[in-house]
Amino acid sequence: MGRSAGRGHREGEQWGQAVTQCCPLLGPKSDAQLTAPPRLLKGDYSKMCGSSDVLFSFRSDWVTSYKVMVSNDSHTWVTVKNGSGDMIFEGNSEKEIPVLNELPVPMVARYIRINPRSWFDNGSICMRMEILGCPLPDPNNYYHRRNEMTTTDDLDFKHHNYKEMRQLMKVVNEMCPNITRIYNIGKSHQGLKLYAVEISDHPGEHEVGEPEFHYIAGAHGNEVLGRELTLLLMQFLCQEYLAHNARIVHLVEETRIHILPSLNPDGYEKAYEGGSELGGWSLGRWTHDGIDINNNFPDLNTLLWEAEDRKNIARKVPNHYIAIPEWFLSENATVAVETRAVIAWMEKIPFVLGGNLQGGELVVAYPYDMVRSLWKTQEPSPTPDDHVFRWLAYSYASTHRLMTDARRRVCHTEDFQKEDGTVNGASWHTVAGSLNDFSYLHTNCFELSIYVGCDKYPHESELPEEWENNRESLIVFMEQVHRGIKGVVRDFHGKGIPSAVISVEGVNHDIRTASDGDYWRLLNPGEYVVTAKAEGFTSSTKNCMVGYDMGATQCDFTLSKTNLARIREIMEKFGKQPISLPARRLKLRGRKRRQRG
Structure with a gap:
């Protein structure tokens, strides 16, 4: 309404x-x-x-x-x-x-x-x-469609249960077989497959130089608006691609898009039984075994901050790709199977940018989601990439029809309009083990939480208006994956170097290259000093300029092997084992003693 x-x-x-x-x-x-x-x-x-x-x-x-x-x-x-x-x-x-x-x-x-x-x-x-x-009919037609939003998009505006969701994905795939692929990342606690749709001009393969993007919805099963928006989005992208919409064609051909509409299908089925009228504020929120997926990821913030506070162990904990603790990986850990599936998915695919759609508010929350000070429940907790995250959040909020509208009422008690519809997660309410913080500290992916509507479970008659509210912002946010710098790190033979570290001077957060040596680093406009380094290679540094126009700046690196790495390569080529430096020193000392004797 x-x-x-x-x-x-x-x-x-x-x-x-x-x-x-x-x-x-x-x-x-x-x-x-x-x-x-x-x-x-x-x-x-x-x-x-x-x-x-x-x-x-x-x-x-x-x-x-x-x-x-x-x-x-x-x-x-x-x-x-x-x-x-x-x-x-x-x-x-x-x-x-x-x-x-x-x-x-x-x-x-x-x-x-x-x-x-x-x-x-x-x-x-x-x-x-x-x-x-x-x-009821209005005899004077005075109130007819006053202030009501309509849409011209021919989409399936309804709530879809699990079977209907799967059928809709199949319809989209049959309409656009050349640019879509259906796959699953695992199963829920009740055995329902966690389906995703990939949209790309070469579905099923990672293209060198093409960034990977994802939308995730339904981590809370009762927040169904995000689920329906992602289903509408995949229909829209397919239809507009077939209609030769230049903007959508360019997005599909230059981006590998993944859409996971229901991360918690068990919870959704509970909420679906109640419907929008009786679903309530929490029915279906948790997984079948009672876990809140939204804060079920490993707390890597504490590991990083403790290392920074104790400088003597700082080298043991990097500022990126922080390892998951062993206890979290054990079978006895209280970790949802859905959470483990998402982690494996994000470790497999080199995502650059992602948004998880939630409900119950109109705001975009960016990391960190966890406060750094002990015993505080609210406190600004910026990442080293705070300016980038602020821009990403604002790109969605500013193109949403209501988030930044000063005339609209607040959803509940929080007024996010004064912050342009964005908020640092920890300054709102602290959450340990959030998807946003985990993504930033364990992968290359910059993840934000997008709260797409005041009502978690709107009536299906409201879906066309909610689609109009979010359609442009859903597209604009995807396009942000093409901001910053990108490139390939190669050796002198032209072969890509995987897991090379990309560092930006002045930003205490690195990223790594994918298996083919390609990388993407989200940055705001400006000039940056960027260094590429890899084990066994001499590092390389260059200046990279990021402009205001859409499209990442190409910034490639060619690394030469270090002398020691080159010696080892030559010796292995001729069937000889390289001698370690300590062993070589001991051998030389023995020769000198024999010569003296």
Whole structure:
């Protein structure tokens, strides 16, 4: 629904106002903090609607009973009756499980008012309301499609369960067999395959010089908007490629795109059973064995920061590709099979940039997600690439239809508009073992969390509008994988050198080359001093300029072998084993002693 909300004062009342779309489920859920009696929540449908049910769910504070009133002009109100008396509806008894109440008879009105009668009394009330009903014809056509977003894209706007998701992927693959490939990265706890779709002009192979990008959705099974947006995205890319959309054709031919729409299919199936009306704020969030995938990755931040604080062991912990602790790899570790599958996937494919789509907010969060100071729950925790991450986050937020719109209401209590729709993860709330931090410290991938909508599980009637809200930003974010520098590190024979280290002067975070010797280093515009080094080779340094135009700057390196490496190569070629330096010194000392004797 389109929404406007604020806190105004009228005769001492504090209002939370929701302007709804009203078909067939009036949502998404609307929050309003109400602290001074009489406490009221007023909703404006923006047109005449028939209402049949009221659905309430709550957060830390909840209402235990309430009245419902309706009006056509917002001045004269009629209270829903139960016979001759006002009807008191049962509210919530705790914050997780939503409660659905059916009206005695359907009510036709433009406005609805909720009047709490009793509540969990800890000083405030937070109400989340959905109205079930349907739109009615407007004889004057005054409210017809006012402020409503429509789309011209011919896509499958619905919620897809596991079987339907798999079928949709198959349809996309059959439509675009030359640029798509379906594969899976593993299985869920319940044995459901974790399917992904690859979109590239050469699906199934890594092309030298072509960056790898991914979108992941559904780590929390009940945050379904990201899942549907990724399914819509793969349809859109296929259709636009076939229509010869120059922008999409260039993106597909120059990028290897991977889309994983459901990382937690077990959790999604639970949420799907409840539907958008009764799914609640947490049903299906965790895996089948009760693990939150979002913070189930190894905590590499602590390893890095302890090494930096104890300078005597700093050399043992690099600033990149930090090894996963042995305890995490053991079978007895509390690690979801879905988490292990993602880790193996990210270690196999040299991803450069990725976004994990989440729900319940409108903001883009960038790492670090974990605070560095002990005992703090919120604190800015920038990475060495903070300026790059800020740009990546802003590239999505600024092209989203609502994230940076100063006129929109906040989703809940946090106002992210003052930060242009972006936030450092740790300054929001600290999380140890997040996917974002793990990706940055263990792989080359720069990963961000993209919260794509206020409602975790919007009604399918709202999907076209949510698609329009996110479509441009989904594409723009993918295009950012082509910013910075790229190149190939080769030896004098022209062969690519794998695992060569690429260092940028002034940035305490390195990356490594892929198996073919190619690399991609995300950087903002500017001039950089870049060094390539590899074991057994002499390092090489050059200046690389990054411009403002889209497209990474080519910055190749050719490394020559060190003298010692060259000697070993020659001796091995002629069948002789190289002599280690300590052994050679001992042999020379023995000769000198014999000569003296």
